[in-house]
Amino acid sequence: MTGTDFTSSSDGIVVVDKPAGMTSHTVVARIRRLAGTRKVGHAGTLDPMATGVLVVGLNRATRLLGHLQLADKSYDATIRLGATTTTDDAEGSVVSTAPVEGVTAEAIEASVAGFRGEISQVPSKVSAIKVDGRRAYERVRAGEEVALKARAVTVSRYDILDVRSSADWIDVDVSVDCSSGTYIRALARDLGAELGVGGHLTALRRTRVGAFDLSVAHSLESLASDFAWLPIAEVAADTFPRYDADADQAAAIRTGRPLSGLKLAAGQTAMFDPTGTFLALYEPHGPVAKPTAVFVS
Missing domain, CATH: 2.30.130.10 (PUA domain)
Known part of the structure; x- marks a missing residue:
């Protein structure tokens, strides 16, 4: 359903293709204005640098989000080997660098294999996990040292799509299927640590959340001209x-x-x-x- 089919009292789901440089909270605020309702919520926060699928609930469908099977997610990402950053991604400051001449494609594949299946992962320090009532990233930005506990996550697919080398680093394009709570930044960090050269994330695109993938996602620009949404009844019947x-x-x-x-x-x-x-x-x-x-x- 699109455009004038939606009213401020309608209940449904909007699947947004989030642009880079925008927080998930900002996307929700934009959808509130487009939909003309205050009751808007999202499932599965995306970092500002990340793009891709963000599932947004409207009115009573905000309550449905918690019942949908949204635990499994898919990502395409680029990991840069040869440098460690404060945030485990390209938005942070470089902490250390290491030469990558001896890192082979075979070594990368062998290391990646160790991160498939059920693994123990320490979330990134700049995650949204709360530590004594405050988000970890807020504490880090305030100059505090944050130590997060490891948690069990499942990486059901971790495929290497491409490996590109330069004098100072190696970029590895990967595609990942994982459980909710898996941090792709942490996968990048840990792959670099395993190879002894450091690593961080330079690009991240979420391609799927549960049954919702990019084929049903819409840009904010297209939603502004044609508000495409899925009625709650349709989502419930399909799920x-x-x-x-x-x-x-x-x-x-x-x-x-x-x-x-x-x-x-x-x-x-x-x-x-x-x-x-x-x-x-x-x-x-x-x-x-x-x-x-x-x-x-």
């Missing part, structure tokens, strides 16, 4: 098993009452009324089905 309730069941669902004798598939099911209105997400609890979230009042 979850669907159950079409009768009038009596729909009345109960609207008030969040359990439904007895209703056999639903494991996990969450999208519940619709006879007119096709998306009402709620329900899941089975023994002989009854109970709501996990109700989206109508």
Whole structure:
């Protein structure tokens, strides 16, 4: 649905192709103005230097974001070997450099292989993780030393697309599929450390978040002229098993009452009324089905 189809009270999802140099918060502010509503939220922050898929919820769909399968993400990135920076990316100051003459493509591949699968990763110090109530990046910018704990993440795909060498550095183009909470900057940092020459990220583009990829993403410029959005009912029907309730069941669902004798598939099911209105997400609890979230009042 596009353009005049959207009103300030509509509920839906907008998939934005975020431009470089803009924060995710700024994108949300821009969408608020375009949509004419204050109830806007996003799933999965992107750094200012990064581009690509940012999933934005409008009105009641902001609550749906937490139920969508958005944990798996895909990125295309460029890692520069031969220099370490304060932020693990090109926006930081260079801390150290090292010669890269002895680093071969075979050595890079062997090191990359060690970062596939379930790994323990220390997030970048300039991440948005909170340390004693403040974001880590805020503490770093204030001159504080920040020590973050390692966490388990999954890198299901880590492919080398290209290796380009110069006198002072090696650029490695990679494509990554990973779990939520994986820091691509940290992958760049750790690859450089593994090879003994240092490394940082020079380009990052998110190509997919869950089922949403660049094929359904829109630039802010195009959204300004044609506000393309996905209605909440369409997103729910495409994401979850669907159950079409009768009038009596729909009345109960609207008030969040359990439904007895209703056999639903494991996990969450999208519940619709006879007119096709998306009402709620329900899941089975023994002989009854109970709501996990109700989206109508």
